[in-house]
Amino acid sequence: MQEEDKAYMGTLLPTLAISLKMLKVLKESIDVKVCQPLVVAVWNGISSRFGPLFEDMDFLLAAALHPQFTLGWVRLLEDCVLYNVEEITAKVKKQVMIMMKILTDSRKEPSSSEG
Template identity: 40%
Template sequence: MRCAAHTFNLVASKDADAALHITVFKTPYRSALAKARTLWNQQSRSTVAADIIHAELSRRLVLPNSTRWNSLYDAIVVLNAILETKRPSLHRVMTQLKIVTFNDQDVTVMKEYAKVMAPVANALDRIQGEAQAYLGSLLPTIAAVYKLKNIKSKGLVNCTALANALLNGIEKRFGPLLNDEQCQLAAAFHPKFRLIWLETYDSSRVDAVRKCMEKRVEDALRQEAAENSKDRDSLSGGGSNVSNNDDDEEEDFSILSLSL
């Protein structure tokens, strides 16, 4: 089984790139990201620029790096928060640093980007954390990403292509696991998830998984009953040996006590 965290990274990076073939997303996204990258680069390369940013915004910007995809997501989330609460201050900073300021379309596309990418980023955080590092949490985590369908249905101005690219990537890379019986049972028997995640993701599969659970439980009970029966037969057939063993142990203990 492939590493789920690495697979989510591929969905968010490689598969998401398919959206760049759609002009409605590509043009405004690249325009907004170019301005953001210029601002991030100024902070990272110039102490003067970093001081100006801190003086105006009372904080530093979060900077993305090339090794972690979700660092770009985190950086855009912080930038969105600043644009929402301190947009005039940010524009003063960008004007002082001679950077083209963000327009309304830039703000819209970055907000939509963060909204669409949030389910994948949250899934990646859960998968990478120690608390969810077991098979039973995998399918519920994957299924939660399908809330992208609801986000898309509510209407996106620029990022519909991005949502479609992510959904296609999830289906391509995680589709076989969603149909895997072992993965389904691991989630279904988990007391936190049970079948709730499956009812949300695909309610048509609930009956089939429930029947599979019942069969597994029945098989386990039959096996346990058979083993208990064998144990009882073994005990009834070897009672004298058990008694002798107990006597030997008592005698050994008495000798040990006397020697002490």
């Protein structure tokens, strides 16, 4: 993400989810013996630093509404015990429905100049 000319809030969580998935594979790999402490330290660092963002509705909506990711990236978290995938998906869908209702209600309101 550092090399990108323009970084968007919507790319952060999917990028972190991909990183956590890759680290999980390395963590469980028998072939990674020497670097195992490093893998665990990076996993713990990402989880502790960015973990709360997976509960932040602004970040979830930004990622869900980003055309490159939508909600497909959430499946990467299924193996991570840190996150409840169904809960994340439900929160995002609920918030989108609320936003859609507000938008449609505002369009239905009669203008004050009528009458």
